Amino acid sequence: SSWLNMPSAYYDLNWDDPQRRTYREMIAYETIQANQEVLESIALEELVPKIYQRIDDQIIEHDMRSEDCGNFAKPMDGFSRGFTNILSLDLFSTTFDYESDHLLSNHPLVYASRDALVLTENAWDWWWFWGQDEVDDMTNIHTFDISVPGVTTYTGSGRIDGQILNQFSLSEHEGVLRVATTVGQWNRWWMEDPEPMSSSVITLVRGVDPQTDQQILLEYGRIDGIAEGERIWSARFVEDRAYLVTFEQIDPLWTIDLSDPSTPTILGELEVPGVSTYIHPLHDDMLLTIGMGPAGEDGLGLDWSSTRLSTFNISDLTQPAVADTLMLSPVEDPENGRWTWSYSEAMYEHKAFQYWGPKEMLAVPLSTYRYVETYNEDWGYQWHYEYVSKAVIVNVDEATGSMSVHGEVNHSSLLNHEDVNHWWGGDENIRRTIFMGDFIYAFSGAGITVHNLTSMELADVVTFDIEYPAYAYYDY
Structure with a gap:
């Protein structure tokens, strides 16, 4: 069990009573002992991961252990509750040959370059800090x-302070690992005076621990104190440069020089209202970002219902400048008609952000809906949802950074008909788009469409059968 079954007396105590910690440690010890008894009764082959190969109607089971379990590793401390399994195989091989490595770890972030694979994990889950405010956030790196x-050859592990936002906060370049991290106790809501946030860029190189002879990651350089009181919202490493966006009330874009990885150096800073949640390099002198606009005319805060594109001229890294901004909405009147907040998956998932360099075009999914109520004499009051599900196609001039709307792909008609306009529990958003030649393909839970990029006319459509949830009715 991973759950601590506390006695009722524990909940009768004040939350800051030190006796609560005594209870937690005692029950945790008893739970560990009980788990140990269960584990000792289970054969090892029942615990380790397996892989299954199917040949015609035959299923072949493969044990992923090496003879001495040397392909398993765990951190020296921390709290991990699962396995991360790495399976390496040659897709061009005529036989099913593979190599496996396993980490006892929490859910990892994954970054890969051509020659390196990097896994990172929080050293502890957030609840680990409850009652242990002196423990700092740390991240394990493998x-x-x-x-x-x-x-796949293991080349070392290490630990850094702080938390990593996503895989774009990681980069390997010429044998040096670069990491952007935020430190502080900003997510410990129970603390009256948590340590304020700030961010760092840390560089690491491979080495050997002289005491254990184990491969480790050694800190090579770092820069601290970036954006005191703010956290990282987006990051991107490009060769010997790093770009960070931090935010508290306004969005600074930071440009950082990594040409000497032992001494990362801030080159420039630009304050921009709103925030960018994803950074896409167009070329050495231009960045394209997506995010949210400010909440008010003073430029502070965030309008969480907005979607904003921005381009930044970085030809002079010491003076980054806004080249253009473009606000997007799935409807012409977002403030009227009881529309809910609009949503774009591209702000949080880079796979939904589809930029096609040869045509200098960007596809951004946008969606919203509203509740519509009608009345007629025969049926009385009726209601339905009106969905708006689009992908907006944007022209991006890579030379100047200027942007304009080229057209849109609209899946709303696939959702707004008699059989579908009640809440069906599916995903009304256009999830992915693909530029292919002179056409753009769009995929949603309702179907697939193909549009001509020149005329934006519909060339073909495939609709999906939608399964509705079963509703239960009760007599009272």
Whole structure:
């Protein structure tokens, strides 16, 4: 069990009573002992991951252990509750040959370059800090060499302070690992005076621990104190540069020089209302971002219902400048008609942000809905949802950064008909788009469409059958 069954006396105590910690430690010890008894009764092969191969109607089970379990690793401390399994195989091999590595870890972030695979995980879950405010946020980092097809070679682990936002906060360049991290106790809501946030860029290189002879990651350089009181909202590393966006009430864009990885250096800072949640490099002199606009005319806060594109001229890294901004909405009157907040998955999932360089076009999904109530004499009051589900196509001039709306792909008609306009529990958003030649393909839970990019006319459509949830009715 991973749950601590506390006695009722525990809940009768004040939350800051030190006796509560005594209870937690005692029950945790008893739970660990009980778990140990269960584990000792289970054979090892029942615990370790397996892989299954199907050949015609035959299922072949493969044990992923090496003879000495040398392909399993765990951190020296921390609290991990699962396995992260890495399976390496050569897709061009005529036989099913593979190599496996396993980490006892929390849910990891994954970054890969051509030759390196990096896994990072929070050293502890958030609840680990409850009652242990003196413990700092830390992140475990594990690195592997993947330069040989079908082979994964462990190259070292390390630990840094703070938390990593996503895989774009990681980069490996010329053998140096670069990491953008935010430190502070900003997510410990129970603390009266938590340590304020700030961010760092840390560089790491591979080394060997002289005491244990184990491969480790050694800190090579760092810069601290970036954006005191703010956290990282987006990051991107490009060769010997790093770009960070931090935010509290207004969005600074930071440009950082990594040409000497032992001494990262801030080159420039630009304050911009709103925030960028994803950074897409167009070329050495221009960035394209997506995010949210400010909440008010003073430029502070965030309008969480907005979607904003921005381009930044970074030809002079010491003086980054806004080239253009473009606000997007799925409807012409977002403030009227009882529309809910609009939503774009591209703000949080880079796979939904589809930029096609050869045509200098960007596709951004946008959606919203509203509750519509009508009345007629025969049926009385009736209601339905009106969905708006689009992908807006934007022209982006890579030379100047200027942007304009080219057209849109609209899936609303696939959702707004008699059989579908009640809440069906599916996903009305256009999830993915693909530019292919002179056409754009759009995929949603309702169907697939193909539009001509020149005329934006519909070329083909495939609709999906939608399964409705079963509603239960009760007599009272």
